[in-house]
Amino acid sequence: MRIIHLEEALYRHFNYDFFRQGQKEIISDVLCGKDALGVLPTGSGKSICYQLPAKLLDGITIVVSPLISLMIDQVKELKATGFKDVIALNSFLPFMEQQRALNNLDSYRLIYVSPEWLQKRKHQNYLKQLPIKLFVVDEAHCISQWGHEFRPDYQRLHEVIEALNHPPVLALSATATPDVQTDIIHSLNKPDMKRHIYPMDRNNIAFCVEEVENDQEKLDRIIEMTKSYFVPVLIYFTSRQIAEETALSLSVKLPKRNIAYYHGGMEASERLRIQQQFMNNQIDIICCTSAFGMGINKSDIRLVVHYHLPLQIESYIQEVGRAGRDGESSVGVILYHKGDFRLSANMVKNELPSMEVIDRLITTILTCQSTQVDLPSPEQLHILLDINEGAARFIQRQLQKYGLIQDNEWFIDEKKWKQVRESIVQYLEKRQLYKNDKLNELYRWVQTGDCLRKTLYQPFQDGFGEPTDQCCSNCGFDWNKWVPESLFKIPEASSPINWRKKLQKVLNMEEV
C-alpha cells in the first residue's frame, strides 16, 4: 500500500511518473522518522528526497544549504511548480522581509536556511517553537574537512539539531568518499544513521581530455565542436572575464548560433533571463563559471566543455554531471595546456589567507584598540584587508574557534594572540597542503594514460557501470561515432522593421 501511495504522491505533487534510483528508499526511511545519509549522483534528483516528505509530513522541514544563490533558485523553481509555502532565510534578506517571515514561520512547510543564519541564537529560538519534522543537511560533504567545500559552520550543526530536540535528520551529498561519509555521521552525532550509498558514475557520459598548445587552440577546438553539433552546450571557465570574452568571440565566429555568458557578477534579473532562455532552448551555448548549473534542471545538455578546470575532482564530477540527465549519450571535454596548472595553483593559493595577512590584520586591530579608533565588526573584516570571501571566512572562523571573536565582537589582546598564533599557523599549513593535494589529484587524473572513467570514480566507489556509448579518450573516442540528435534549427534573421510581427507573436496573436 505504502509504495503505491508514495508514487501517487510523487505524481500529484511533482508530476513525475516514477522515482529515480534511491529516492524511494530514502523517502520511506525519512517518513518513518529514521535518520538517513543519502549519497546520490548529481542530477539524480536529490532534492525530491526532502521536497516530497515536506509535502507529506505533518509539520515543517528545515533544509540547511550552503549557497544562498542555490537556495533562492530552488525556492523560485518550487514556487513555479506550485509549491508555494516555501521560503529561504539568509542574512541577505532585507530586515523587514525577514521580520515578516519570522513572525509567520509556521505558515511554511519547507524552510531553507544558510548555516550562518542558523548559528544565531535568536533564529534558533524562533525555530524551536515550530513543529519540525525533518532536518535536512544538503551538500553534507561541507561538514568534513576532507570534503572539497569544507564549511566550518556545518560542524556546529549537531548543536542546532540538539537545540531543536532531535528531529529526524537527512544528510545528502553527491560527492562523498567513504571517509567523508564517516565524518558526516560522526559530526552530526548520529551513529545509527542509515546509509543509502549509490554509485555516482554516469554511464551515458563519455570523457575526453584534449591537450592543446595555448588558449587560441582551445577556442578553435570549441568552434569546431559547436559547429557540427546543434545541441545544448555548457562551457566552464574559472574567470568571469574570459567567459565573457569567449562568448563574444564565439558569437562572431558562429553568428547563427545563440550564445550567452553567465557568471555570479551579473545582476540577478539578467542571470534569470539567460537561465530561462537556456531552459527554453532559446540559447544553445553558455559560457559560464561554476555559478551556473546549481539547481538548474535542464535534462538535455549534451556537451560540457571545460576551458578551465575546477580545483578538485569533486567539482569536476559535479559540473560534468550536468550533461545528459535524461540518460542520452553525452560528452564531457577537457581542454587543457601546460600553463593551466600554474593558473589553478594560484587560485588555490588565494583561497586561503597568508599568515602575513593574518598578522597584519591583528596588528591593525591592536593598534586601533590602543588608539581607540573605531573598528569594523568581525563580519566586516574584509574591509580591513584586500582578500577574497573564502579567505576572510577562514580568518573569522579561526578567531572564533579560539574565542578572539565572540558574538560578532572582537576579544583580542596581545597575550591571547600569542597563545593561539602557532595553532593557527599549523592549521593553515594543513589546509594549504590539503588543497594542493586535491589539485594535484585532479591534474594527475587529467594526465593519466589509464581509462578516465575508472580513475575518476576510483576514490569514491568500487567499479562502475558499463558505458552506454563510448567510454573515454584513453579507451579511444571517435567524434564521428557520436551523433546526438540536433535540437536547434538555424533561426531566421529578423529585421527591426518586422517588430509588429514579433509583437504579435509575443502576445500570442500569430494565429489571428
Next chain:
Amino acid sequence: MLFQGILMDCFQKINQERTSSSVYNLLIGKKAIQTIQDARFYHIADYYGIYPGLAKDDYRIQLNQLIELDYLREDNEKKIQITKKGKSWLASCKTNLDGFAGAKYANVMETFKQRLLLFIQTITNTSKKQYLFIPISDNHEAEQFVKGFYKQYKQRSKEVLQQLYKELEKALSGLTDLEASMFVDRITSYYSYGSSLQQLSQDYQLSIQDCFLILQKGFYRLLRVQEHDNDYPMLKHFTKNLYISDTPLSQTAQHTLRLLQKKHSFKEIVQIRRLKANTIQDHLVEIAMHEMEFPFFDYLNSTIYEEIKEVVHSKQTYRLKEIKNNVNPDISYFQIRLALVLYNK
C-alpha cells in the same frame, strides 16, 4: 551614442558650473536637494533618474572616453566643459535625445515597468493554459498588482491581449523601428524569455548603456501616451495608484511642510524637529520648488531678490558661490537659493 549624447547635453547645459558627479547623481535620480535643484535650473529634468542602476565606474569610463576624444574637457576643479568639437557633434545628433521624461515619472517608472512586463508574462502564459512559470520580477508590489489585475481579466484573456497589442503597437509606432524592435525583444512571454541587455547589445551592435536607455525611452513613451490620450485604457491601468509629479518631495521635507502649513515659524520648526537650521532650510528650498504657493517673501524682500536677479543676469551664472561673492554680504546662501527657485518658476 545615446549615452554619450546625454552626457554631453547635460554638461553643455550645466556649462561648467557643477562637478562631474552632479550629472551622475542626476542620471541615477539621487533624491538630494542639490540634484533636484540642478535638474530644474539647468533644464535637464528630463534626464533625472533615467538610469537608476548606472555604476559609477561605467559612468567615469564613458566620461574619460569623451574627454580623450576631446569632446569634453575637465578643469582642475573637476568641472566639465563641452568643447567646440563636442558641440558640433552634439548638434548633429540632437533629435535622438528627445523622449525622456525622467523627473515627471520618477515615482512611477519602475513600478509601471515591472507591472506591465509581469502582466504580459502572466497573461500570455495563462492564455495558453500554462500556469507554472518563473516570474521575471519578484517585486512584491508588482506581484500583488498583477494578481489583482489578472483575476479581473482572466476570463477575457484573448480580448486583453488584442487590446494590449493595439495599444503597444500604436504607442511604439511613435518610436523608430529599431527602438520599437528592441522594446519587443525585451518582453518575456509564453515560452520566450526576453533578451538580456548583453544580448540586445550584441544583436543591435550598440553599447549596453545605449540599449538600456533606448528601452527606457520606450517606457517613457508608453507613460506619456497613456497620460495624454484616451486610446490607452490598458496602459493607463498599469499606472493605477501611482502618483505622478515633478520630482517628489522627500519624506522628511513633507514633515516640515506639514508644520509649515500649521503656521509654525522657522525657529519653531527647528525646535520641533530637532534638526539643524541648515537642514530645515534645505527642506524649505525643496518645498519652494514643488509647492505652487510658497511664501517666498517671508524669507526674501524684493530688494534682495532684485539684487540677486541682477547678478544672475550680468554674470550669466547659477553658481551659488559666484552669486554670493557679488551681492551684499548680508544676503545668505539660503536666500540666494530661494531667489533662484523663484526666478525659475
